[in-house]
Amino acid sequence: MLAAYMFVSVLLFAIGATGAMIRRNFLIVLMSLELMINGAGMALIVMSYFTGNISGQVMFLFVAAVAASETAVGLAIAAMMYKNKKSVDINDYTTLKK
Amino acid sequence: MSVEIVVFAILALMAVGGGFGIIVTKNPFRAAMWMVLSFIGSAGLFVMLDAVFIAMLQLIVYAGAITVMIVIAMYTMDRLTIASLKRFNNQAYFGALFGIGILLDFIVIAAKLKINTAQMGKNLSIAGSNVKAIGDVLFKSYLLPFEITAIVLLIALFGAVALTKKDL
Numbered sequence: 001m002l003a004a005y006m007f008v009s010v011l012l013f014a015i016g017a018t019g020a021m022i023r024r025n026f027l028i029v030l031m032s033l034e035l036m037i038n039g040a041g042m043a044l045i046v047m048s049y050f051t052g053n054i055s056g057q058v059m060f061l062f063v064a065a066v067a068a069s070e071t072a073v074g075l076a077i078a079a080m081m082y083k084n085k086k087s088v089d090i091n092d093y094t095t096l097k098k
Numbered sequence: 099m100s101v102e103i104v105v106f107a108i109l110a111l112m113a114v115g116g117g118f119g120i121i122v123t124k125n126p127f128r129a130a131m132w133m134v135l136s137f138i139g140s141a142g143l144f145v146m147l148d149a150v151f152i153a154m155l156q157l158i159v160y161a162g163a164i165t166v167m168i169v170i171a172m173y174t175m176d177r178l179t180i181a182s183l184k185r186f187n188n189q190a191y192f193g194a195l196f197g198i199g200i201l202l203d204f205i206v207i208a209a210k211l212k213i214n215t216a217q218m219g220k221n222l223s224i225a226g227s228n229v230k231a232i233g234d235v236l237f238k239s240y241l242l243p244f245e246i247t248a249i250v251l252l253i254a255l256f257g258a259v260a261l262t263k264k265d266l
Binding site: 007 | 117126143148152156159164174184186190193200216217220222231254258
């Protein structure tokens with residue numbers, strides 16, 4: 001079963017990474033980042049179960065705190081982007097080019 | 099055993115299918131609903147892995163708080179502006195290729211993984227309570243990281259407030 005659980009975790013991470021790279025909508029990029037963090041956390045829980053060590057579950061608490069911080073800052077950035085340009089399309093925000 | 103495999107298949111399908119729904123849906127609100135489905139599936143998998151407290155945390159923090167925050171941020175924006183964007187970038191092919199590369203890389207690693215599973219499913223609860231075991235380790239071995247987590251959350255709060263100030 002270890003390989004099956006790890007496969008789900010890896011699949012979540014890879015889907016999240018793909019979504020963060022290919023989508024245009026900034027809100028969906030944020031959701032994909034959540035998915036990546038969730039996949040990494042699932043790897044922690046799986047290893048915690050199969051090695052019989054509770055530390056993995058404790059680490060998930062820290063991962064969840066980091067995910068919450070990341071969402072707060074990300075949504076603040078999204079609100080600022082929308083306020084400045086009335087758009088959340090990431091291709092409208094190449095303002096550091098040139 | 100076979101019941102376990104069936105339940106695992108259903109929950110894994112929920113988790114992965116929800117994730118796939120996020121990256122192909124055009125409407126961001128529907129993507130948020132797919133995200134809830136994915137997180138519920140993950141929480142079910144955590145229950146199967148004897149991580150009951152973490153499963154509840156997953157439901158409350160991820161499926162509850164984070165999804166609601168993203169949806170509320172969506173409410174403040176014009177529906178046509180956010181729902182009528184094109185789905186994918188111009189360079190989406192390269193991104194998808196890169197994602198498949200990550201997937202294959204990690205699958206090879208996960209398949210080669212060899213760990214000692216003699217202790218499988220043990221030590222995860224004290225007197226039948228998962229929360230007691232987590233609290234025991236958290237406040238005895240991980241006290242400093244726990245305090246630093248509080249500082250990280252505080253700094254994130256300051257950052258969010260500073261970013262949304264009017265004169266920035």
